[in-house]
Amino acid sequence: MSTIKPFYFPTTVTFVDDSPTFLSNLCLQLDPQLAFQLFSSPVEALRSVNDSPRPSxxxxxxxxxxxxxxxxxxxxxxxxxxxxxxxxxVYNPQRFRAMSVVVVDYDMPGMNGLEFCRRMTDPAVRKIMLTGKADEHIAVQSFNEGIIHRFIRKQDVSAISSLNRAVRDMQSAYFDNVCQSILDTLALSEYAFLRDEVLADRVAELSGSLGIVEHYISYCPGGLLMFDSKGAAYLLVIHTPETLRGVREIAVEQDAPAEFLAALDSGRSLPYFWQTEGNFPAQCPAWEDYMYPAKSLSGRQNYVYAVIPNPPGLQLERVQSYDSYLEKLDRDQETAWSSRS
Incomplete structure (x- = not known):
């Protein structure tokens, strides 16, 4: 079932193999938008993985x-x-450092891949094991026991494409794991839209067209705060008939003009009163400046939504972009890799 994750952001993947040559060749074939770290020492890698920050x-x-x-x-x-x-x-500059996936070779001196996975402390991190022919049966057994989540044969001609695909799948599965309790908690709230498959598909379409790489549920008004890799922000405001009634009732109490109420009732535009937590402010003659084009969608219930570029009032200057993190990670990784070689 398609759902909207309450939050999602790019995370870092750790690759562990005792062959520096293999790792150097591998990194040239990975998704260029993937944040990753390379380790030829399983001891150093394990320390880094277990010390990495978790979503918070x-x-x-x-x-x-x-x-x-x-x-x-x-x-x-x-x-x-x-x-x-x-x-x-989104204001946590360390969020992209969260470790979501580890890709580890099995046959390594000092600590094999299976022992490495068993010594990891965060159960949410997904584990992919790279195997050769000699240890394939160990990987199968480890997968069946739930110690690892995928295994890939190094000798397969499609190993790299399978690895890139598996990393993407496992990063998504990581957030499915860490977000499950939030989804369960919000199931009966105004955020029940997170479990609407029709709306989830529409959000996926919008994210694809806007190049969105991270998003977070937002409050007053309800919806999603979204960012592309450069840090450009969009607020996706999502209303149901029930939440729109609340907006209208407050507007009536604030003596909103009939023109505003008519615009709200039309479903063709939505307000974003950012100074007053989404509510119509007292004495607001320029209410048109706070209105944005809206569209309707029918899923488990009816929705009206609007996409607001660069939404004010959210201290967006504090947000570190994913591209800037990738640039810093590349510099740090190059320095670290040179010192190990």
Whole structure:
């Protein structure tokens, strides 16, 4: 079933092989937009993988005890989810360093690939093992036992294309794993749209046309905050009939003009009042400046959505782009690789 991940951003892949020559040749054949690290020492690689950051906000965890609760019984403690904390991951300059996939050779001196995988501490990281003919049966057994998630035969003529495809699949599976609890928590909220296959397909189309590489659920108004690799931002505002009724009721309370209400009811435009958390502000004669072209979509329910380029009010100057991370990673990797050679 197609779903929209509550958040997704490019992550780093670690390749481990005791042959520096193999790694040097391999990196020339990888997806140019892939962030990766190369290690010919499994000990160094394991230390780097286990020390890598995990998806989180720079200031607080996504899930935390509900602070307003007065019940002191810890057994009854309520855990809350902060949607803003999910979105605020975009301000974490270390987010791209999160390790999502490890590609490890099996036959290495000192520590074979199977032992390497067993000593990894983050169960969410996906593991791909590169094998030769002699250790293929070990890889099959490890896959069946759930120790690794894929294995690829080095000698196959399609090994590189299979590897690039498997890395993409495993990066997506990594976020399926880390986002599952968030999806479950939001299933009955205004973010139920995350599980709508029709809307998921439309978001995928929009992401493809805009070159989106990362996104985060957003609040007030609800939707997705999206970025391309250069850091250009787009806010995808998503409304259902229920959330639109809320917008309209507040606008009526604020004495919004009939023209605004008519524009809202038409479904052809949506407001983004960024100073007032999406609500119609008091005494707003220039409301047209806050309106954006909208489209309708029918899935599990009806939606009206609008794409807002470079949305104001979100401190976008603090966001590090993926391209800038790739440039820095290339410089660091070249320096590190030279020092190991």
């Amino acid at each position: 906000s720079p200031n607080e965890p996504i899930f935390a005890p509900f602070r307003d609760r007065t019940d002191e019984d810890l057994a009854q403690q309520v855990i809350s989810l902060s949607v803003n904390t999910v979105r605020d991951q």
